[in-house]
Amino acid sequence: MSVGFIGAGQLAHALVKGFTAAGVIATHKIMASSPDTELPTVSGLRKMGVNFTTSNKETANRSDVLFLAVKPHIIPFVLDEIGPDIQDRHLIVSCAAGVTISSIEKKLVQYRPAPRVMRCMTNTPVVVREGATVYAVGTHAEAEDGRLLEQLMASVGFCTEVEEDLIDAVTGLSGSGPAYAFTALDALADGGVKMGLPRRLAVRLGAQALLGAAKMLLDSEQHPGQLKDNVCSPGGATIHALHFLESGGFRSLLINAVEASCIRTRELQSLADQESISPAAIKKTTLDKVLQQPGVAAAGGPKAAVSLFNKSNPGRKRN
Amino acid sequence: MSVGFIGAGQLAHALVKGFAAAGVIATQKITASSPDMDLPTVSGLRRMGVNLTTSNKETVKRSDVLFLAVKPHIIPFVLDEVGPDIEDRHLIVSCAAGVTISSIEKKLQQYREAPKVMRCMTNTPVVVREGATVYATGTHAEVEDGRLLEQLMASVGFCTEVEEDLIDAVTGLSGSGPAYAFTAVDALADGGVKMGLPRRLAVRLGAQALLGAARMLLDSEQHPGQLKDNVCSPGGATIHALHVMESGGFRSLLINAVEASCIRTRELQFLADQEKISAAAIKKTTLDKVLQQPGVSGAGVTVRTGISIFNSDSPPRQKNS
DSSP, rough: OOOEEESSSHHHOOOOOOHHHHHHHHHHGEEOOOOOOOHHHHHHHHEEEEEESSSSHHHHOOOOOEEOOOOOGGHHHHHHHHGGGGGTTTTEOOOOTTTOHHHHHHTTTTSSSEEEEEEEEEEEGGGGGOOOEEEEEEEEEEHHHHHHHHHHHTTEEEEEEEOOHHHHHHHIIIITHHHHHHHHHHHHHHHHHHTTTOOOHHHHHHHEEEEEEEHHHHHHOOOOHHHHHHHTTOOOHHHHHHHHHHTTTHHHHHEEEEEEHHHHHHHHHHHHHHTTTHHHHHHHHHHHHHSSSTOOOOOOOOHHHHHHHHSSSSSOOOO | OEEEEEESSSHHHHHHHHHHHHTSSSSGGEEESSSSTTTTHHHHHHHOOOEEEEEEEEEEHSSSSSEEOGGGGGGHHHHOOOOGOOOTTTTEEEETTOOHHHHHHHTTTTTSSSSSEEEEOOGGGGTTTEEEEEEEETTTTOOOHHHHHHHHHTEEEEEEEEOGGGHHHHIIIIIHHHHHHHHHHHHHHHHHHTTTTHHHHHHHHHHHHHHHHHHHHHHHOOHHHHHHHHHHOOOOOHHHHHHHHTTTTTHHHHHHHHHHHHHHHHHHHHHHHHBOOOOOHHHHHHHHHHTTTTTTOOSOOOOOHHHHHHHHHSSOOOOOO
């Protein structure tokens, strides 16, 4: 079984690193494509022994499981490019936040009657095999497709199947979650440094404390509130600290964060459904380089995208 | 080598569970004592094969490494009780927040010339072998004593030696840290549930996200801010979320928490140094049962009264810190 990644950015790099550490697939059976060979992740992938190409079509032709690891607004362009190359054996797994299975199926059925599509939301700690992944199965995906994906993703962390309508909420929680944690760890270390600890030690202790607590919670049947109670001795240091957190609305900030990320995910999905790229969005990708080529139209719609990809210049995208 | 715990509460239970899982010591070589046999942790310790007793003196006699796992204000009483039983072989390791090595050495020197004392600050995730521990060595502790303790504590997580004056700050950070994390996961799960996730899944995903991020940071040479940048794609969901956190002063709340815990630890140390127990503090422990005994004075309990209490038939009561 070969695995392909459309896109060779952070997500592809993290997944490949995790899969190889887990020994679940050999790197020479992995191919990744990106028009931008300057990405730092590209050299990382190469160093791991992944086959790298600038041609998405080549990746599609050489893969059985095809991960779409590009930014959400690039997905329609990619689908139009590789649509003709999709075979019965292909399992398409989209990792793009907010992109629905039905939007992907709609594009692909122009080329094939029953494309097997799945959608997953994972996060970067797959790179250390402690990821959090959920997936939903599309109309034509079989039971063993789900099992195959779950086997792959479970090798790099927690993985479970969900109904598709939960995926945006998962994005807000565990998709964005690591960023909340990194911010918290930076602040905790600042607290430690303020009270006299050297920086390195403070970062180490903060991260270890979070890791240990999370592991306790995962290994326990108890409510997080009960575990919190267990470490708050009467009149002690910890309950004094907790009071400060509560006074500042600590919990509310985290609820807000999950909500904001989820809402933005839905917004991005809505923009993607409109299937048009604003000039501003184009600027944010390397598509602009493509549009500067002589003879290439500047209007950004799916038809323009198809004509772009039929030229000798491969489509540009970032992950 | 045998290990003893004065105190059979949360900390003793967590350490024993971790040590046993790590296979670093057999449970039958562990003794723990507490006057309160009804503690839920006591039955947990029994089930693990630990020798339980109500006599601190018995624990001391049967141990080489002696962990003091009781609340800070109980330490002086315990030291006065076990002081006469300390031998040359004993390594005393205090886990009590805010209790200084010098205060312990001062007490023990009434009974022995060169007591080997160390002080450590650990945390409850030792129970799953992912603890965070620091320790400082006392005046008479040898190099191999430090190595022995580090070997024990490294079997249940991260462990490093520090200067004693850093320990209060460590208490505020990694000592109390798990409580900040449990609160955060509770809130993250609330957020997930608000947006439609079932509770169990939300708790699972929140805890897994924190665990994975912490693991990434520990395994990486990169700054947490760099790792944060790496997961914030332009105009994406994550940077939107981060903005609302920053707007609410999220970082500041955590700095406040570390500071508050550290300051309270120093306060407790100061109270302990005065070597007096207020009546209110006594209520918080089971010492009150001792004081209700006939012939025991209830006024201004001081160290001297402590000695006379412990020379009576009733054993001292203590709760775990």
